[in-house]
Amino acid sequence: MVEGFTAALRALVEAESPSADLLAVEECGDRLAAVGESITGAAPERIPLEGGPSALMWRRGEEDAPGRVLLLGHRDTVWPRGTAAQRPMAAEGGRIRGPGVFDMKAGLLVGLYALARLDPRVPVTLLVTGDEEIGSASSRELIEAQARECQAVLVLEGAAEGGALKRARKGWSIYTLRCRGRSAHAGLEPHKGANALVRMAELVAEAARIEAPDRGLTVTPTLAQAGQTVNTVPDCAELHLDVRAARSADQHSVDGTIRALAAAPGEVAVEVEGGRNRPPMEEDAAAALLERAARHARELGERPLESAAVGGISDANLCAAMGVPTLDGLGAVGGGPHAEHEWVDIDATLHRIPLISALVDGLAEHPLPDR
Ligand SMILES: [Zn+2]
Structure with a gap:
C-alpha cells in the first residue's frame, strides 16, 4: 500500500501543474486519469471547461440514486514548472516532501483509493478541477452543479495542524479603493491641490476601525500606491484591502461600510472596485458530517478527530454557501501548504482512506436528514 501510494504520488508530483499554465494542468490531468484508472479500474469523464483546464470526474452508482456524496479536489498547484526538478519529491522518516504533495496531490490519491474500497453501486462522485489556486472561475459552475445534486x-484539501478537519473557513472579499484628487506644486501652491494620499491614509485608519478580530472579522490594508513626484501634491492614490469574515452577515455589512466610507463627501473622490469573492463556510455546514466522521474514526480505532476553523478559502466555501453540508481538510495530513517545506505524513494520510470510504458508505446507507 505505502509503495503503491508513494509511486502514484511521485507520478503526480512530476506532472507539474501550475494553475496559470493550461497545458501543464491538462498534462497533469492525463497523468491523473491514468493513475486513477489503475487505482479504481475506471477511467474518468473528462469535462472541458470554458476559459480554464478540463475537470476529471469519476461518477459511480446509479445515475439518479439519492444520497450521492461529492468528493472534491484540485490538481493545480502554486509551484512553477521546474520546481520538481529543483526540489524532487523525497521521503524521509515517514514524511514525504515535494511541490504540491500536501496541497493537494496526496489528497487526490486519498479520494481515489477511497473509491477503490467502495462498492461500485455506492453513489459517489469524485470531481477534480484545475483552477482552484486562482479562484475557480472556470470550474465554479460545474462544482456548484455537482454539489447541488x-x-x-x-x-480533500490538506488537514489543519495535527490532522484536524476543517469545519469552518472564513469568507474573503477584496477591494481596490481609487482616490482621485487634484495635483499642485507642493512648494508654490499646495493649497490648490486635493491630496489623494492624505485621503488614502484616512481610509487606512477608518478601515482598521471596522475590524472585529474577536469575532473573526479582519480588514487588512495590503497594497498601496500614491503620487507622481516628490514635490507634487498627489492627485491619485490606490489602496487594496483584504477582508476576511467568519460570518456571512459581517461580510455583507463590511461591504456596505466600505462603500459608505468611499462615498463620504470631500475634495478627493473615491471609487470602489471589488467586493465579496468567497462567502464564509460557517460552522453549521459541517456539524453533522463532523459528528459522523468522529464516529467512524472511533469505530476504526483511530485517535479522536480534532477540527479547526481556519482563515484560508477553498472550494468548500462555494458548496457550504449553497447550503450543502460540507466538511473540509479530509485529504493529506501534513503541513506547509504553499511553502517550500510542504510535507505529508504518509502513515496518517493513508489512515484517511478507510475513514473517507466509511463516511461515504455510512452516508449512502443512512443519509443526512433532509435540509
Ligand atoms: Zn488546495
Whole structure:
C-alpha cells in the first residue's frame, strides 16, 4: 500500500501543474486519469471547461440514486514548472516532501483509493478541477452543479495542524479603493491641490476601525500606491484591502461600510472596485458530517478527530454557501501548504482512506436528514 501510494504520488508530483499554465494542468490531468484508472479500474469523464483546464470526474452508482456524496479536489498547484526538478519529491522518516504533495496531490490519491474500497453501486462522485489556486472561475459552475445534486460534500484539501478537519473557513472579499484628487506644486501652491494620499491614509485608519478580530472579522490594508513626484501634491492614490469574515452577515455589512466610507463627501473622490469573492463556510455546514466522521474514526480505532476553523478559502466555501453540508481538510495530513517545506505524513494520510470510504458508505446507507 505505502509503495503503491508513494509511486502514484511521485507520478503526480512530476506532472507539474501550475494553475496559470493550461497545458501543464491538462498534462497533469492525463497523468491523473491514468493513475486513477489503475487505482479504481475506471477511467474518468473528462469535462472541458470554458476559459480554464478540463475537470476529471469519476461518477459511480446509479445515475439518479439519492444520497450521492461529492468528493472534491484540485490538481493545480502554486509551484512553477521546474520546481520538481529543483526540489524532487523525497521521503524521509515517514514524511514525504515535494511541490504540491500536501496541497493537494496526496489528497487526490486519498479520494481515489477511497473509491477503490467502495462498492461500485455506492453513489459517489469524485470531481477534480484545475483552477482552484486562482479562484475557480472556470470550474465554479460545474462544482456548484455537482454539489447541488449531493447530500454532502467532502473536500480533500490538506488537514489543519495535527490532522484536524476543517469545519469552518472564513469568507474573503477584496477591494481596490481609487482616490482621485487634484495635483499642485507642493512648494508654490499646495493649497490648490486635493491630496489623494492624505485621503488614502484616512481610509487606512477608518478601515482598521471596522475590524472585529474577536469575532473573526479582519480588514487588512495590503497594497498601496500614491503620487507622481516628490514635490507634487498627489492627485491619485490606490489602496487594496483584504477582508476576511467568519460570518456571512459581517461580510455583507463590511461591504456596505466600505462603500459608505468611499462615498463620504470631500475634495478627493473615491471609487470602489471589488467586493465579496468567497462567502464564509460557517460552522453549521459541517456539524453533522463532523459528528459522523468522529464516529467512524472511533469505530476504526483511530485517535479522536480534532477540527479547526481556519482563515484560508477553498472550494468548500462555494458548496457550504449553497447550503450543502460540507466538511473540509479530509485529504493529506501534513503541513506547509504553499511553502517550500510542504510535507505529508504518509502513515496518517493513508489512515484517511478507510475513514473517507466509511463516511461515504455510512452516508449512502443512512443519509443526512433532509435540509
Ligand atoms: Zn488546495
